[in-house]
Amino acid sequence: MKNTSTKVVVTIAAIIFALAFYFVLLGQRGLELVKDGRAVPVGLGVAVLVLPLLGIWMVFATVRSGFQHQHLATRIREEGLELDVTDLPKRPSGRVDRDAADALFAQVKAEWEADPDNWRNSYRLARAYDYAGDRGRARETMRRAVALESAERAQGR
Incomplete structure (x- = not known):
């Protein structure tokens, strides 16, 4: 790597x-x-x-x-919270199959809805949006994750 x-x-x-x-x-x-x-x-x-x-x-x-984004990815990986898509079916292009991505998105969105002010959930939701092919919402949600994580660091948590 x-x-x-x-x-x-x-x-x-x-x-x-x-x-x-x-x-x-x-x-x-x-x-x-x-x-x-x-x-x-x-x-x-x-x-x-x-x-x-x-x-x-x-x-x-x-x-x-x-x-x-790299900072958040490192923290998520260190905490063991990165979305695991290794076992999901892939298209010939290597992208996650649309139905599998949609199912993953539904699961991650439910986690986010339970705690939307947690930057980890926003990060995971942004990644799920990306796997589902919605780049605009992925960027928007990642900006939210960055802001939430920055606020958490500022509070010293």
Whole structure:
């Protein structure tokens, strides 16, 4: 697993480096347009300068979320609460079969409904949403799990 983790980290670092290079080039082009002094190039230059700022924000937010999710995954794994899908039937693509994912989701949702303010239940529900193919709700529920776990750490539990 360490080897896979190292490959992932190296790949992410390479992508971030490439994006940083691209953002610098884009910023330089934007500055050149602004320095032109004429109205249209200045307007385009300002618009081009916004793109690297948006890109930096997106990279930061994505990496921060990745670290937060990894932190929760580590805690869940250490507590032995990770969803076990090894025995569930899989599609040829490797994803969990839809009916099996739906059954798993129903079970995890019932656990969550019993204690919705427990970050562990929200984490497990987010994973169940992901296995069921509902990525939007999975992200939303994972954000909730991150917030609940952060609040729990702040309280010193």
